Amino acid sequence: MLFDDLMLTVGHRFRRPEPRRRVRDFVRGLLAPLPTKNCWTIAEHAGDAGPDGMQDLLTRVKWDDTAVRVDVRAFVARQLGDAEAVLVLDETGDLKKGRHTVGVQRQYSGTAGKIENCQLAVHLVYATEAAHAMLDTALYLPKSWCDDPERRSEAGIPDTVRFATKPQLASRMIEAAVAAGLPCRWAAGDEAYGNDPRLAARLRQLRLGYVLAVACSHQVTTGIGTHRVDVLAAGLPTTAWQRVSAGRGAKGYRYYDWSFTALPHAADAHDGHHWLLIRRNRRTGKLAFYRCWSPEPAALHTLVTVAGRRWKIEESLCATRRLVVSPTQLGGTRREVSGSEWLTRSRKVNGDKSMPGNQWPGPGVRGGALGDPRDMAKAGLPEAQSPVDVTSHPPERRLKPVPRSAAVMKHSRGNLRNAKRCPARAFKEMSGPPTSRSDVRQGRTWDRLRDASPMATQVP
Numbered sequence: 085m086l087f088d089d090l091m092l093t094v095g096h097r098f099r100r101p102e103p104r105r106r107v108r109d110f111v112r113g114l115l116a117p118l119p120t121k122n123c124w125t126i127a128e129h130a131g132d133a134g135p136d137g138m139q140d141l142l143t144r145v146k147w148d149d150t151a152v153r154v155d156v157r158a159f160v161a162r163q164l165g166d167a168e169a170v171l172v173l174d175e176t177g178d179l180k181k182g183r184h185t186v187g188v189q190r191q192y193s194g195t196a197g198k199i200e201n202c203q204l205a206v207h208l209v210y211a212t213e214a215a216h217a218m219l220d221t222a223l224y225l226p227k228s229w230c231d232d233p234e235r236r237s238e239a240g241i242p243d244t245v246r247f248a249t250k251p252q253l254a255s256r257m258i259e260a261a262v263a264a265g266l267p268c269r270w271a272a273g274d275e276a277y278g279n280d281p282r283l284a285a286r287l288r289q290l291r292l293g294y295v296l297a298v299a300c301s302h303q304v305t306t307g308i309g310t311h312r313v314d315v316l317a318a319g320l321p322t323t324a325w326q327r328v329s330a331g332r333g334a335k336g337y338r339y340y341d342w343s344f345t346a347l348p349h350a351a352d353a354h355d356g357h358h359w360l361l362i363r364r365n366r367r368t369g370k371l372a373f374y375r376c377w378s379p380e381p382a383a384l385h386t387l388v389t390v391a392g393r394r395w396k397i398e399e400s401l402c403a404t405r406r407l408v409v410s411p412t413q414l415g416g417t418r419r420e421v422s423g424s425e426w427l428t429r430s431r432k433v434n435g436d437k438s439m440p441g442n443q444w445p446g447p448g449v450r451g452g453a454l455g456d457p458r459d460m461a462k463a464g465l466p467e468a469q470s471p472v473d474v475t476s477h478p479p480e481r482r483l484k485p486v487p488r489s490a491a492v493m494k495h496s497r498g499n500l501r502n503a504k505r506c507p508a509r510a511f512k513e514m515s516g517p518p519t520s521r522s523d524v525r526q527g528r529t530w531d532r533l534r535d536a537s538p539m540a541t542q543v544p
Contacts, residue, residue: 087112089163090159091108093158095107098147103145164217170210170272171208171272172209172210173272173277174207176194177195177200179202185203190202206224210268211397227247255283269292274394278297283296284377285354293376294377295375297372298373304360305350306347306349320343327342330363330392340388342363342364343362345359358375358376361376361388
């Protein structure tokens with residue numbers, strides 16, 4: 085099995101058999117359909133009497149996470165290696181309550197869609213036509229942390245760690261993958277990476293083609309001068325658009341209209357071919373723009389395929405949130421969060437980025453603590469069971485049953501108006517016994533409704 089092969093690949097990084105077994109049990113527990121995931125539940129799943137062994141693995145056992153990532157990269161290359169593979173970049177954010185977790189501050193989180201108190205990390209996914217896998221990750225340390233010596237000392241951040249933008253972190257991960265001989269030809273990312281010219285220049289230097297999204301205000305130079313990309317898109321004739329599929333989605337093939345424009349004036353010392361790729365939604369007309377480069381000529385269909393493969397990282401991150409709860413919720417102590425080996429504790433287990441914390445996740449953790457049945461089937465795991473047992477809730481926390489027939493009869497026009505003004509009052513009125521004359525005349529009294537409905541066991 086792939087799981088056993090992976091554990092054998094990274095097992096030699098642990099000198100003693102005890103941590104080697106702990107790693108296997110820990111990862112297996114993260115992939116298991118447990119209702120909550122922390123050191124207690126994972127230890128129980130592994131058959132241990134307590135969480136001490138799992139906590140030792142995260143805090144006191146010495147092992148090189150960089151070397152383990154090298155092994156994982158070699159494993160991915162051996163299992164999924166493809167010369168036409170795409171290295172996909174993206175970032176995720178974990179929402180936080182306090183300020184002690186390394187890298188946390190109020191910043192924009194794409195996961196939340198707004199500015200929140202969160203911790204960010206950049207992820208690298210290896211995507212081929214057949215499969216995709218989380219390859220590497222880097223914790224983003226904001227400038228406010230880098231410029232605060234007291235905070236750095238309290239968190240144990242090494243002096244060698246300096247501020248780096250998210251595109252710079254992405255560039256380092258790509259350089260490491262290419263230097264290790266990982267077979268790949270393309271890189272893809274969203275606007276956060278496409279708007280950084282230094283990242284694009286580094287990719288050209290590595291002779292790695294790219295399809296990077298850019299903002300509508302991005303400017304390009306053509307034979308008629310320098311213009312914004314949205315202005316150029318507005319002047320394109322109808323014949324400039326072609327209908328091409330960007331790959332299969334949840335509802336079948338994803339068809340868009342695409343425009344493909346060469347940019348010979350963008351040539352630099354790295355030679356190659358530059359293009360401006362524009363995507364138009366066939367239903368809404370919304371536009372998306374991409375800067376593309378390749379050392380060799382490429383067809384429109386090839387660039388569209390690379391652009392569509394960028395969504396593989398969204399699938400990977402969604403599957404990670406369903407299968408694995410963030411290690412921030414693994415049941416450690418606050419001292420573990422700010423330990424001296426913060427880089428080691430920011431290492432990823434199956435692609436998630438946080439560090440051990442003391443928050444109890446509960447069954448309602450963001451992203452879900454249960455695995456999606458499709459993901460469970462792919463991982464060879466049993467289907468997850470619901471962690472919520474209604475019968476175990478205390479009586480005062482249960483919702484009183486509402487007789488369906490009474491609720492339907494009280495949906496009068498006046499009550500619907502009241503529902504907009506005061507939902508709680510309208511709910512109380514609609515859930516009470518019927519009192520209209522027509523109800524009494526037709527024999528629809530509360531006693532008869534209660535006897536006829538097995539759910540109506542008490543008056544709301």
